[in-house]
Amino acid sequence: VLDTEITACGSCGAGGLVTIIDLGLQPLAERESTPYPLKLLQCGTCSLVQLSYQADPHEVFPEDHPYATGNTTFLRNHFSSLARQLSRHLRDGDVVVDIGANDGTLLAAYPGQLALTRVAVEPTGQAAKCREKGLVTFKEFFSLGVAKDILNATGRAKVITACNVLAHVPDVHGFLEGVRLLLADDGIFITENHDIDSILHGLQVDTIYHEHLRYYSVASLSYLLGMHNLDVSKSELIPSHGGSFRVWARHRENILVFRERARETAAKLHDLVAAAAAEGPVYGIGATTRAVPLMHFGDLAGLVTCVCEVSTSEKIGMLMPGTTIPVMPDEYLIEQQPPHALMFSWHIAGSIIPKLRSAGYRGKFIIPLPEPVIRA
Numbered sequence: 001v002l003d004t005e006i007t008a009c010g011s012c013g014a015g016g017l018v019t020i021i022d023l024g025l026q027p028l029a030e031r032e033s034t035p036y037p038l039k040l041l042q043c044g045t046c047s048l049v050q051l052s053y054q055a056d057p058h059e060v061f062p063e064d065h066p067y068a069t070g071n072t073t074f075l076r077n078h079f080s081s082l083a084r085q086l087s088r089h090l091r092d093g094d095v096v097v098d099i100g101a102n103d104g105t106l107l108a109a110y111p112g113q114l115a116l117t118r119v120a121v122e123p124t125g126q127a128a129k130c131r132e133k134g135l136v137t138f139k140e141f142f143s144l145g146v147a148k149d150i151l152n153a154t155g156r157a158k159v160i161t162a163c164n165v166l167a168h169v170p171d172v173h174g175f176l177e178g179v180r181l182l183l184a185d186d187g188i189f190i191t192e193n194h195d196i197d198s199i200l201h202g203l204q205v206d207t208i209y210h211e212h213l214r215y216y217s218v219a220s221l222s223y224l225l226g227m228h229n230l231d232v233s234k235s236e237l238i239p240s241h242g243g244s245f246r247v248w249a250r251h252r253e254n255i256l257v258f259r260e261r262a263r264e265t266a267a268k269l270h271d272l273v274a275a276a277a278a279e280g281p282v283y284g285i286g287a288t289t290r291a292v293p294l295m296h297f298g299d300l301a302g303l304v305t306c307v308c309e310v311s312t313s314e315k316i317g318m319l320m321p322g323t324t325i326p327v328m329p330d331e332y333l334i335e336q337q338p339p340h341a342l343m344f345s346w347h348i349a350g351s352i353i354p355k356l357r358s359a360g361y362r363g364k365f366i367i368p369l370p371e372p373v374i375r376a
């Protein structure tokens, strides 16, 4: 991958890339060098925007790469905020990996009270600052091989971050296979990238240079991650570098985990409601649309006597779809005092329960999701 003319898309491999703009011959942006061609191409298949020419990464990111994250106040604050958000998903003993860790600013920003194994991957001389910060440091370009070394050293990672890295990686497929190998089953891969939209619509032509081999959108990055069985679960726009985005990705295999958990939860809910029904009638609360799939998925129709709604609801007097369960006004619940009320409107239980309590309901509430529980 040294000094290569690009003829096929770096993500999906399709040919026939279309030229967006030709900026002629230009030197590398961070140092004196021979001029290289600088032309922006777009893939018609996966929409990825990429350079026509790939300079030698060892020349683009040499030992004495002069850029340090910690020198920029904006980035220091930005990474502190990201580390705080991520720490909510972390527990003592977890491994966190930052690829393109630069001077270790992000890894150092994780709260000190969490006992984490912090792993920095950084190919330039900035790696020395990571070591000084006490981070487990791999002074290399991240790859499948490096992922295996980290795996042997620390085990799988709960969080892997790669901020402003994917645009620079010549072998992006090897890189993402490494991420996939290293990421724990319930792990999160977070990557931040400059948004092609800021270039095309924000006219940031000054961000087209040889360090940036690729210019992602959420769409083209999702396509690429999908090729490696990583699914984007969330994306957000962030202000870095004049317009970037952050995506949160997880293993696609987690869909199987979801299916399994959903079935287990439905079975658990059924057992809980059946046990409650053995003590006396169970009334549902909230004849909402979402009550219907839950009632059927959890096989609850034979266990619920009626579903109560505010007395002004137009559903009163009707039956719950696919059942013979009537919709009754809330007053009926107060009159009859069944021992259990099943909270179909569990997502707004915080406002409904106090209202029913002050109206005089004394029974227990069954909260169905995300974990079926009885609340006295």
Ligand SMILES: [Zn+2]
Pocket: 009, 010, 011, 012, 013, 014, 043, 044, 045, 046, 047, 048
């Ligand atoms: Zn493509």
